[in-house]
Amino acid sequence: MEYTPSPYMDQSTTTSSTPASESDSEDEEMDTEGEYDDEECLKENRVKRGIMLRFQWQWDKKLVRKEDRDWGEITFLQGGAVLSLASVRPADTGKYTCHHNGREIFAVKVIVAEHPETPSLSCYKKSPSSKIRCEWRPQKPIIKRPSCYLLLSTSPFHTNTPKFNQIPCSYSSHCWCALDNNDDKLRVFHTAFLCVTSIVGNTTSSLKNFTPLDILKPDPPSNVSVQLEQGREMRVTWNLPMSWKQQDNYYRIIYELKYRPSVSSNDQVIGIKHRCSHTITDVLPGVEYLIQLRNREEYDGQWSEWTSPVYTRSWTEPQPVEPTETYDSNSLELGSGFPAAYYPDDPTTNPVDYLNSSHESPHVLWIVVVFAILSVILAVYILRNVLLKRPTDIHEFATTKPADVMPAEKARFEDIAKKLMKKCQHEGP
Incomplete structure (x- = not known):
């Protein structure tokens, strides 16, 4: 396949005028050269203008170059004025444009397509x-x-x-x-x-x-839901297909219910007629199940596709809960600091009056008992000291020197001693 910038090519559109003649280009180049005094600037300008005078091809506004894309067998002929594609692929479809002197002078749209496949109706x-x-x-x-x-x-x-x-x-x-x-x-x-x-x-x-009834294929049932029942039962409900028209309700629809544990590959299928619910009675407790449905007209047509899977876990008997300690909120509301034993059944009774009544507190009894024991111990201790100290006092009294005794006491002492001596004399042997 070759493309040349010619306005007579099929499927081509010329979008700009043809380039000027070579003589005109040379005159323009000479005029430009006269404007530059510096030789290096003149050389650089010639290189730029040489590039601009070349032919350039673009594919969907991208420059056609071998190094940018795998173009297969691509060739530029006649100084780039001709683009040759020896083998094309569907990926090569697009708009090809030729540019000269920076202007688009030719465009063609290329469509690479295969022969249409045989349709399957x-x-x-x-x-x-x-x-x-x-x-x-x-x-x-x-x-x-x-x-x-x-x-x-x-x-x-x-x-x-x-x-x-x-x-x-x-x-x-x-x-x-x-x-x-x-x-x-x-x-x-x-x-x-x-x-x-x-x-x-x-x-x-x-x-x-x-025949129209032979190709009747309804949509799957809609709004599939599962309710757990106590024990080994699950109740599945659904509605008619969304596309099933109301005027067709006199047609009878039958269903198939498919279910299995999600970890198993063995499906159980149940046929259901003329109703939109079913109770599964052989489920295992605490197991996740996968449930699907499909439907068809009872006498004509084909089965619909299966519904999307519905996952649900079967009922599990709740485990007994151990009782925990609880607090009486009524006793906590009083906030008096008294133990629960001091609160009567009558909430109007004052706890202090109740404490002063015939109900004795265990704490008071313990205090009385301890006090009595301590009193007995103290009394025994005092009595023991008195008995042990009396002889010492008499001995000290007897050995007291007369000079140390006061006159009054000395006279009283002598008087007592005389009385004792007289008594001893009269009562002698």
């Missing part, structure tokens, strides 16, 4: 009265958005020339089409195929045959 309904939706999701990235349309026929198979209607489709990240619902054709065979066109070619899907 799928069709479904989310509710009996909802629209039919057909879509195709590409497995490979697409550089250029393709155009899609659906060809649909409801003619009987025995018709020699079935009639196909072309239905336009939309494309965002995938191709999809929406078909209006027709209650009279819910069990009529439909034949459809998808056509995809792009800049590099066209392709079609294989034929798809279906």
Whole structure:
């Protein structure tokens, strides 16, 4: 693939005029040289102008150079005026521009794309009265958005020339089409195929045959919740799919409930009809469980996808709590400092009056007993000292010298002594 700066090339746009002739450039260069007296400045200016006169190529406003990117087999011909890409890849898609003398003179947009893959068409309904939706999701990235349309026929198979209607489709990240619902054709065979066109070619899907009720695939149940029951039971509840239309409630929906311990890989599946709750009766206590649901119409259509897992831990019997010491707030509110034994049942009684009543305090009794014992010990001690000291006093009294006795005492003493002597004489032997 070669690109040259020519206004006659396909897909090219000339964005500026062609460069001036070589003679004009030389005259300009000579005029410029006359303005410089310094030879070094003149040499530097020539180098700069030489660079400006070269051809330069840019890819999405980035300079095209071999050392900046793996361009594959890239070649610059005719002094850079021609860019040759021998092999291109989808990554080489972009806008290529040629610049000369600092101006853009040529631009071309290059799109590198592969032939579109063969589409795989799928069709479904989310509710009996909802629209039919057909879509195709590409497995490979697409550089250029393709155009899609659906060809649909409801003619009987025995018709020699079935009639196909072309239905336009939309494309965002995938191709999809929406078909209006027709209650009279819910069990009529439909034949459809998808056509995809792009800049590099066209392709079609294989034929798809279906009836609207056969492709009925509802969304999963909504609002799944689990309530723990005492013992080995868990109650699971849910609601209808959010996309299930109210006018379709006369259709009967069946469910499948799947559950297992989260550490196990063995699922248990229970079928449920015409109700939105179920009680699981064989759970292990204190074990975490994983619960999921799906649904479908009872007689037609396909199973929905499973709901997102709901994790819950089964009921565990609470352990008995040992009693702890508690304080009587009523006794603490009085704040008198008296023990609890001094507070009567009647809250209006004064604790001091109650203490002065016939109720004796253990502390008072102990004080009385100790005081009595101490009194007895003191009395014995005093009596013992008196008895032991009396002979000493008499001896001291007898040995007292007369000169030491006062006259009055001396006279009294002599009088007593005389009386004793007379008594001894009269009572002699």
